[in-house]
Amino acid sequence: MxxxxxxxxxxxxxxxxxxxxxxxxGCNECVTVCEAGGKKEVGVLASTLRMYFLNQGKEAKxxxxxxERQCDHEYLEEIRDxxxxxxxxxxxxxxxxxxxxxxxxxxxxxxxGVNTCFxxxxxxxxxxxxxxxxxxxxxxxxxxxxxxxxxxxxxxLNGPCGGSSKGKCEINKDLDCAWQLIIDxxxxxxxxxxxxxxxxIKDWSTDRAGGPRKVVREDVQI
Amino acid sequence: MSVKTxxxxxxxxxxxxxxxxxxxxxxxxxxxxxxxxxxxxIKDYVDAVNITDNQTSVTRMSSLxxxxxxxxxxxxxxxxxxxxxxxxxxxxxxxxGAASFDIFNMLCLSGxxxxxxxxxxGQNVHDLDSMQLLQTVHLMRDESKxxxxxxIKRPPRMFVGAAANPFADPFEIRTPRLAxxxxxxxxxxxxxxxxxxxxxxxxxxxVCDRGLHEQTYILAGVTPLKSAGMAKFMKNRVPGMDVPxxxxxxxxxxxxxxxPEEGINICIETIERLKxxxxxxxxxxxxxxxxxxxxxxxERAGLYPRPKID
Numbered sequence: 402m403x404x405x406x407x408x409x410x411x412x413x414x415x416x417x418x419x420x421x422x423x424x425x426x427g428c429n430e431c432v433t434v435c436e437a438g439g440k441k442e443v444g445v446l447a448s449t450l451r452m453y454f455l456n457q458g459k460e461a462k463x464x465x466x467x468x469e470r471q472c473d474h475e476y477l478e479e480i481r482d483x484x485x486x487x488x489x490x491x492x493x494x495x496x497x498x499x500x501x502x503x504x505x506x507x508x509x510x511x512x513x514g515v516n517t518c519f520x521x522x523x524x525x526x527x528x529x530x531x532x533x534x535x536x537x538x539x540x541x542x543x544x545x546x547x548x549x550x551x552x553x554x555x556x557x558l559n560g561p562c563g564g565s566s567k568g569k570c571e572i573n574k575d576l577d578c579a580w581q582l583i584i585d586x587x588x589x590x591x592x593x594x595x596x597x598x599x600x601x602i603k604d605w606s607t608d609r610a611g612g613p614r615k616v617v618r619e620d621v622q623i
Numbered sequence: 624m625s626v627k628t629x630x631x632x633x634x635x636x637x638x639x640x641x642x643x644x645x646x647x648x649x650x651x652x653x654x655x656x657x658x659x660x661x662x663x664x665i666k667d668y669v670d671a672v673n674i675t676d677n678q679t680s681v682t683r684m685s686s687l688x689x690x691x692x693x694x695x696x697x698x699x700x701x702x703x704x705x706x707x708x709x710x711x712x713x714x715x716x717x718x719x720g721a722a723s724f725d726i727f728n729m730l731c732l733s734g735x736x737x738x739x740x741x742x743x744x745g746q747n748v749h750d751l752d753s754m755q756l757l758q759t760v761h762l763m764r765d766e767s768k769x770x771x772x773x774x775i776k777r778p779p780r781m782f783v784g785a786a787a788n789p790f791a792d793p794f795e796i797r798t799p800r801l802a803x804x805x806x807x808x809x810x811x812x813x814x815x816x817x818x819x820x821x822x823x824x825x826x827x828x829x830v831c832d833r834g835l836h837e838q839t840y841i842l843a844g845v846t847p848l849k850s851a852g853m854a855k856f857m858k859n860r861v862p863g864m865d866v867p868x869x870x871x872x873x874x875x876x877x878x879x880x881x882x883p884e885e886g887i888n889i890c891i892e893t894i895e896r897l898k899x900x901x902x903x904x905x906x907x908x909x910x911x912x913x914x915x916x917x918x919x920x921x922e923r924a925g926l927y928p929r930p931k932i933d
Contacts, residue, residue, distance in 0.1 A: 554736050555707070555747060559754040559803060561796075562733050563788035563815060564862035571862035572736045584796055597799050599807055602711070602755045602770065 402431035402522070403495040404529040405438060405515040410449055413491060416512040420461065420488035423450065425514070426480070426502070427467030428494035435529050437515045438493030440467040446493070446514060471498025477505050484509055519551075537607025537614060543595065545586035552579035558600040624810070624838070628764075630727035630782035631699045631932050632671040636811065636840045640930045641898065642905030644701060644813065644842060645917050646673035649684035658689045661914045662698045668921040669908070670929055671699040671728055673813070677708065680740025687717055691724050701784070702726050705734025710750040711759070711770055718763060722779030729781045730813065731756040735862075754807040757785055761808040784811035787841075789826035790819060790865035798829040805839045812839050813907040816846040816857075818889075819865040820896055827902050836902030843897045846909045847916060848886035851875040887916060887923075894924040 417423050425447045433439025447463045454461040464487075470476045471494035484490065484506045492499045496517040503511040520533040534551040540558075541548055550556045554572045561580030564571025568581045587593050607614070626637050635642045645665050650657035662672055672693060676686040690700035702721050709717065721729070733753045737745050751759060760783045762768050767778040785804045789797055801812065817823045823843070830836055848854045851874040858866035870889065877885040890908075897903050906926070910916050921927045 554738075555733055555749050555752070557733055557749065557752040559752050559807075561791065561793075561800075562753075563786065563791045564736070565792050566862055567792055572738050578792075581793055584793055593799075596796060597803055597806070599754055599758070599803055602751055602758070605750060 402434055402520070403497070403517060404435045404519050404521040404531075405432050405495050405517045406435075407437050407442065408514055408516055410446070410453075413446070413512065413514055414450070414453055416510075417450070417489045417491065418453075418457075422462045422464075422487050422489075424464045424466060424480075424484075424487045424490045425450070426471070426490055426492045426494070427465070428471045428492075428498050429467055429469050430472075430494075432494055432498075432515060433467075434523065436527075438495075440465075442493055443467050446491070471495075472501055474501075474505070477501060480506075534608070536603075536605070537611075538604060540600070540603075543598070543600065544583050545590060545592070547579055547582045547586055549579050549583065552577070552582070558603060624840075627810075628727050628780045628782045629725070630671075630780075632701070632728050633782040633810070634932050635670050635930055636904055638930070640905075641903075641926060642671075642840070642842060643669045643908065643921055643926050643929065644671045644673060644905065645669045645908045645910065645914070646675055646701075646703075647689070647914060648675045648678055648912070649686065649689040651681070651683050653684060655692050658684070658692050659696060662693050662696065664914045665917045666696075666698045668918040668927060668929065670905075671701050673701040673703055673730060673907070676703040676705045676732070676734065677740070678735070680707070680735045680737045680742070682741055687721055687726075690721065690726050694724050694726055699728065700726055701728040701730055702781075703730045703732060704756065705732045706749050706751050706753060706756055707734035707737065707747045710748050714751065714756065714759065715763065715769060718760060718779050718781070719775070722777070722781065727781055728784070729760060730784045730786065731760065731809075732786055753785060754804060757783060757804065757807040757809055782810055783808060784813060785809035786815070787812045788815035788863045789817075789823050790815060791863040794826075797826055798833060798835070801830060801835055801839075802833060805835055809839050811904075812841045814841065814844040815863060816844045816909060817893060817897070818857075818870050819867050820893060822865060823897070824900055827900050831902045836904075840904040841902055842905040842907040843894075843900075843903050844907045844909060845890050845893050845897075846911060847890035847913065847920065848874055848882075849913060850879070850882045850886070851877070853886075887920060890920055891924050894920070894926070 425443045427443035443465045447465045450463050468476045489510050491512045491514040492502050493514040499513045519531040521529050521531045524530050531551050536550050565578040570576040570578045647661040674686045674689045686703050690702045693700040731753045737747050764779050767775045787801050854871045854874045857864045
């Protein structure tokens with residue numbers, strides 16, 4: 402899923418401090434799972450903003466809506482009739498949702514209420530970690546199912562570097578060395594010989610480097 | 624191993640001499656004398672001088688520019704290049720630039736992570752990794768080709784090497800990893816600083832068992848300790864460094880004013896011990912901001928005078 406983290410409330414206040422009618426718009430997908438932008442967080446942010454305006458002696462109406470998804474035209478249409486009533490909308494969706502909202506509703510400023518962080522998973526309650534950088538050319542098949550692109554701090558394809566120590570990365574003792582994990586996994590699979598195959602120079606044109614990407618599937622287009 | 628380049632370092636190694644290399648870090652400024660003075664101190668005592676490439680990710684004068692200063696004063700440089708700061712266009716371009724000044728040695732590295740340096744908020748590139756950089760230099764040198772497939776006019780002629788850290792984890796793949804670097808084209812290897820000689824010897828045995836010592840020249844890395852504090856810092860704070868407790872204790876038990884001398888004694892003892900280890904073909908003396916001590920170390924270790932090569 403896409404993992405996001407809450408934006409500091411001061412930053413959000415800076416966006417909306419002069420507005421009178423504000424919609425806090427949550428998303429029921431990834432950001433709900435990572436507890437950054439679902440219905441619960443919409444409620445918390447709305448309450449915080451109400452307190453702020455009250456303390457400032459200002460009047461402002463803060464509404465709360467949480468959509469099923471913000472990265473889908475169909476669900477965004479649900480606020481068609483009310484969107485224009487607001488001076489500002491704070492979207493707690495990921496960067497995709499915020500942009501889709503902005504593309505659809507031109508007359509209202511849309512502000513991000515979260516920082517979109519990475520593609521990752523919930524390791525335990527309150528801990529999310531990165532697993533994928535969407536390089537567009539998956540190499541998990543040759544690395545024992547562990548991604549060096551997203552999990553090695555130098556995204557080294559023929560690792561580990563000399564900074565791997567006791568299974569941890571040189572940049573942070575709490576961070577697993579991806580290449581230690583790869584080697585452990587290859588060993589468990591009895592495929593350690595594969596370690597000595599040199600991974601060739603990667604085609605990064607399917608990554609961010611190639612410019613904004615598109616997936617076109619004519620077979621499923623209507 | 625047949626000689627493939629005009630490199631003086633390669634020639635010395637191919638003739639069976641124990642080689643001696645050292646390294647100089649470029650200055651954090653544009654004064655060329657800063658690097659030239661360092662080179663002058665050591666030039667008659669070493670076969671080639673590595674020039675570090677923004678080591679520990681701290682911004683400095685470029686390795687290539689500093690190598691050119693050395694080359695122009697008749698010192699043989701080893702261009703260190705990290706993959707952290709350049710994409711494949713810049714890498715190939717800098718290799719050609721170095722080749723245009725007849726720089727004949729290059730060391731391929733990934734580089735420390737930028738979070739250790741003065742620009743922790745910067746991007747890192749790692750378009751290639753150090754093995755792929757080795758392959759790139761070989762493609763350019765041996766096949767006169769760019770990565771894009773076009774021909775190179777006047778290809779580079781570089782003796783190409785890599786680093787190896789016998790002490791990093793996991794230990795079991797340290798030899799397979801060296802084998803990979805050799806397969807990628809590492810013609811010489813400069814190792815991480817050796818303080819744990821027993822562990823290094825254990826690693827070298829594995830290297831020799833696989834016959835890798837006959838496919839690449841291994842230069843054992845040594846760094847004289849200046850103080851007990853430095854020994855502790857290297858032990859605890861430098862990633863991938865193995866400083867045994869007895870080395871730290873020996874430094875700590877020495878009166879402070881004698882510690883620099885004791886650090887040099889340890890360095891020379893290490894060289895003496897390593898000389899007889901099968902597969903060790905030379906020494907890479909990294910006297911960090913202590914270049915003036917290199918001549919004495921080389922002399923006392925019985926590695927002076929250096930062989931003369933035409």
